[in-house]
Structure formats: C-alpha cells, structure tokens
Amino acid sequence: MPEFQFQSLAEFFAMGGHAKYVWSSYGVFALMIAYNLIQPVLAKRKIIKTQKARLQRNSS
C-alpha cells in the first residue's frame, strides 16, 4: 500500500522547498481543465438561446 510521504500537511504544501514550482504547475493544469470544460458549456447555452429566439420569431 502506498504511504503518505510527508511528515505533516504543512510539509506537503511546502513540497521540500519547491512549492512555487509544483503548485503553479498544478494550478496552470487546473485552469486549463476548467477552461476547456466551462467554455463549451457556456457556448452551448448561448447557442440554445439564439436558436430559441429564432424559433419564437418564426412561430409568432
């Protein structure tokens, strides 16, 4: 079974003095994931809204 490699949570966040590099890497990665998932969801909402307006125009 893999064991937790750090003595404490504080040491985990400190990453042996490399906190800056490790956490900014994971941060950039998280931002990229968020952007690629949120962007299409917002875009879809906009498309549906535009099409709704078009349908309503055509039916009235």
Added chain:
Amino acid sequence: MWQWFLQLGSPRLFYSMTDRYLPWLTWFTVILLGTGLAWGLAFTPPDYQMGENYRIAYIHVPMATLAMGCYAMMASFSAGYLIWKIKVADMIAKACAPIGASITAVALATGSLWGIPTWGTWWIWDARLTSTLIMLFLYVGIIALRSAFDSIDSGARACAVLSLVGVVNLPIIKYSVDWWNTLHQGASNLSLSDTAANPPEVWIPAFFVGFGILGFFLIALILRTRNEILIRERRSQWVSDLVANNMKESGDA
C-alpha cells in the same frame, strides 16, 4: 463495430450517442484523475536528485504526450474530411485545435516551471523545446486560418491541408532528444524492477493520470464537437426539436 463507426459520422447520431457516453466518461475521468493526482502528489517517494520537484512530471509528461496525440488526431480527421468529405470529421478536427493549443501551452509552462530549479533556466532553444513551441504555433495558426474564411468548406479544406503539412513536426518532436544533443532528457524506460530509476511505484500513478487526462480530453472534444453540430445543423428539424424541448424544461415556452 463498423456500423457503430459509421453512425458517428452522422451529426445527429453523434449527438445522441455522445449523450449516452458522456456520463460514463465523466466518472471514468474523475476517478482516474483524482486517484492518479493524489497518488503522484503525496504517495510516491521523492526523487533522489530532484526531490519533490519531479512531481511536476506527473502532469508535464501526459500533457506533452497528449499535445502530440491531439495533433495526430486532428490531422487524421482532417485527412478523413479531405478524402471522404465527412462533415463530422471536420467538426472534430476544428474542436481539436483550441484544446491542443491549451494542452501544448500547459506542457511548455510546466516544463519551464520544472526547469527553473532543475536546469537553472526556464527556456533554452533546444530541439525538443523549439519543436514543441512550433507545434503551439501550428495550433494557433490553424485556429486563425479557420477564422479567416467566411465559407465553412473553404476554411475546412485550408485547415485540413495545413494540419497535414504540420505532421512533419511530430517525428521531429518525438525523436529530437535522440537526433540532437538536447538539454531535455530522453524518454524514461519503464521497468518492473524495484531498483530501477523508474520503479512501478513511480510510473503506475502516472498511468492513472495519463488515462484520466485522456478521458478529460475526450470530454472536452465531444462537448466542442456537439456545439459545432448544433450550429451547423441549426436549420434541421431535430435541432429545433431539441431547442423546443429545452424551452419546455426551462419553463419559458
């Protein structure tokens, strides 16, 4: 199998089929990525030379691999579009570009962040880094090229050709570390031995992260492709029905 593949070529069937797959794909991704990242960040032993800094590799390596995989995929679908005129193939190729660009950017950024303490520099014009930067420019160029056309078909053809030309860059990236004397290290060997430089306890979590990231990539790709389908098929009956249903659900019909 063939039948299933052909169905994905129809925009409408692609839309309804991915409706069914997306929840499964999401669970697969969340579980693999969650396990892999936690494991790699906290439960693998530190590297004897790089200390904790090597944990960046758990995202840098899959990002760089996927950046190339995404390019190969975009070029394959571009070829599919040019040869068989499959419209969905072009929509998938179009969706690949922005995702690939952002993944390549993260591969470069995490590489730089790793390089500052390890190499003492965030950038060097070494063959691996330079060819990867060229791939980023190719992605951005393909996005720009498409937006320069008013006609969907002309834009699709131009982008397909540029994507295919850019494929020459892929073997250059892959073999740059062997062909030239680069600062960037070569590919690591995977070994089952506990005494190897990369024992299983180090690379098994990397596989979890890798497949999790692949799942995320497919989700992002499917979401973008579905949006493109909605836009291009907006005048068809099934999209109107879908929008009408959506109106009923949100209660403003």
